[in-house]
Amino acid sequence: MMPPTTDALIAKLSPRDLAILDDLQQFRLLSTRHIQRLHFPIAPDTHRTAAGATKATWRVLTRLERDGLISHLQGRIGGVRQGSQGYVWQLGSTGERLQRQRHGYKTRRRYTAPSQPFMEHRAAVNDLVVRLRELQREGDIERVEVEAEPQCWRTYTGPHGVPQTLKPDLYAVITRGEYENHWFIEVDLASEHLPQIVRKAGVYRAHAATGLEQRRLGIYPAVLWITTDPPRVAAMRAALRTDPGLPKGMFTVIAASEVDAFLRGSEGGAG
DNA sequence: TCTAGGATGAGGCGCACCGT
DNA sequence: ACGGTGCGCCTCATCCTAGA
Numbered sequence: 247m248m249p250p251t252t253d254a255l256i257a258k259l260s261p262r263d264l265a266i267l268d269d270l271q272q273f274r275l276l277s278t279r280h281i282q283r284l285h286f287p288i289a290p291d292t293h294r295t296a297a298g299a300t301k302a303t304w305r306v307l308t309r310l311e312r313d314g315l316i317s318h319l320q321g322r323i324g325g326v327r328q329g330s331q332g333y334v335w336q337l338g339s340t341g342e343r344l345q346r347q348r349h350g351y352k353t354r355r356r357y358t359a360p361s362q363p364f365m366e367h368r369a370a371v372n373d374l375v376v377r378l379r380e381l382q383r384e385g386d387i388e389r390v391e392v393e394a395e396p397q398c399w400r401t402y403t404g405p406h407g408v409p410q411t412l413k414p415d416l417y418a419v420i421t422r423g424e425y426e427n428h429w430f431i432e433v434d435l436a437s438e439h440l441p442q443i444v445r446k447a448g449v450y451r452a453h454a455a456t457g458l459e460q461r462r463l464g465i466y467p468a469v470l471w472i473t474t475d476p477p478r479v480a481a482m483r484a485a486l487r488t489d490p491g492l493p494k495g496m497f498t499v500i501a502a503s504e505v506d507a508f509l510r511g512s513e514g515g516a517g
Numbered sequence: 518t519c520t521a522g523g524a525t526g527a528g529g530c531g532c533a534c535c536g537t
Numbered sequence: 538a539c540g541g542t543g544c545g546c547c548t549c550a551t552c553c554t555a556g557a
Contacts, residue, residue, distance in 0.1 A: 278548075302521070304549070 263310060264348070270316060270337045271345050272394045273375060275368045277334050278303060283376045287383060307335060315341035334365065363437065370433045370502075371415045374472065377505060378418065386510045389421035398430075402456045412453045417467070422511055428467035436474045440485035443471075447492050454496070471499040 262285055269284060270276055276284075282303040310316045317338040337345065345351070375394070381387045398417035404410035416431040430450065434443070447469070453459070454466045473479055482499045486492055500508050 300548075301523095301550095305520085308550095 263306065266306070266310070267315060267337065267341055267345055270335060270341070272397075273368075273372050274394075275334050275336050275365060276372055277369065278307065280372055280376050281307065281335065284379060287380075310341070311338070313340065314338045315344065334369070367415075367433065367435055367437075370435060374416065374431070374433060374505065378420070378509070381506070381509055387420055387422055389419075391419040393417040400453060400459070402453050402458055404452060410449070410452070412449055414469075420509065428463060428465065430467050430469045432469065432471045434471055434473040434478070434482070436478050440481060443482055444485050444489050444492075447486055447489065447497055450496065451492055454493075466496075469497045471497065472502055472505060473499060474502060476501050 266281060266285055269281070278300075282299050286299040286303045286306075307316065307318075311318065315338055316335050318335050371394075375392055378387065378390045378392060382390045394416060395413065398414050400412040400414075402410055402412065412430075414430040415433045416429075418429045418431055420427045420429065432446070450469050459466050471482060473482060479499050479501050486497055486499070
């Protein structure tokens with residue numbers, strides 16, 4: 247049973263408000279800056295200046311917070327080099343209830359205080375999502391479809407009939423020209439030991455061997471690791487080479503600074 | 518009345534600079 | 538090599554005005 251106030255609340259919200267709630271549901275934690283970049287782009291026909299866009303973002307976010315639809319976390323989040331840290335937003339209890347009513351979900355998501363490493367990793371993943379949408383808006387990518395966790399997870403039957411779950415950080419379909427590239431994406435903050443990376447690559451190999459994805463798509467998506475800096479890229483590539491069982495060409499490792507150029511196609515992409 | 522932008526300022530943080 | 542300080546940049550916050 248939904249309280250009667252929820253219908254009135256939905257009627258009060260603009261399509262942009264609802265889109266923000268959808269993004270927060272899908273990506274869980276978004277900074278003020280993320281939401282500004284996604285929904286308040288700086289353009290001649292929308293917001294002419296960054297300051298105007300930021301203020302507009304703040305107006306909307308504080309209104310949604312006032313209505314209990316969203317809330318913000320306290321505490322710093324990694325990746326910001328200067329200035330104050332900014333707020334990180336998530337769905338509030340009213341917003342979560344409203345989303346369940348809009349989309350017909352039955353299960354409730356438990357909202358607990360996320361750990362610092364989780365938040366930093368989530369911020370890095372969401373940075374990528376925001377950048378993908380910006381590249382689409384700027385025309386560098388024609389189309390981008392993204393599945394976040396847990397939609398991007400894949401279950402399969404492993405050795406001895408044991409059910410296994412492949413858990414990429416992101417699944418993305420990127421259309422550019424005639425090419426439609428499918429990616430399983432892993433965002434690496436250099437916090438995992440290299441053997442763990444190799445082990446994870448082995449999970450992809452095992453999943454690919456089931457042929458499940460190939461039957462659905464015709465191909466197996468490429469696996470893209472995005473990591474911190476070139477030395478880490480070199481270390482990860484070297485680690486992946488140590489396992490002769492890993493198929494060549496299945497894994498791509500790039501640094502975060504190379505993402506733009508990579509996605510614009512100057513370095514190609516499998517698919 | 519609602520939404521958007523201009524102006525302005527507080528506060529936080531990184532960084533360069535300085536003296537020790 | 539340090540630790541302290543000031544500056545610049547950024548986010549957050551508020552008040553005001555303009556236009557649909």
